[in-house]
Amino acid sequence: MVEAAVDAKGELTIPRVDMAVDCGATVNPDRVRSQMEGACVMGVGLAMLGEISFKGGRVEQDNFNSYEVPRMTEAPREIRVHIIPGDYSKPMGGVGEPGVPPIPPALCNAIFAATGKRIRRLPIRDQLKV
16 A cells, blocks of 8 residues: 655655565564565655666666666655564465565555546656646
């Protein structure tokens, strides 16, 4: 669940994100929370800024000076991670990046709830600017 706020100028802020993860038995909950928090910020970055374009057969974003990543000001203010209790009698698994894919559609739905505007393509970039 993503909570989004868009001001009159079209500036987006994300006050809060709630994420649930069912990764089986959790040996180190702090590591799982950290992984999911990072996945959330990564998902926001991909939704807002993640674009690879080509010109003359070459990638235009060839380094971090031309490929934008989210800054702390663009990250959610609060990320709550809810870990579903696992069964230690079952084979152990792990957690990777399951938190990344749900973020862009959740963010677009939150923007719709806040503004009534549907986002139909990614990255969002300046689609909210007035």
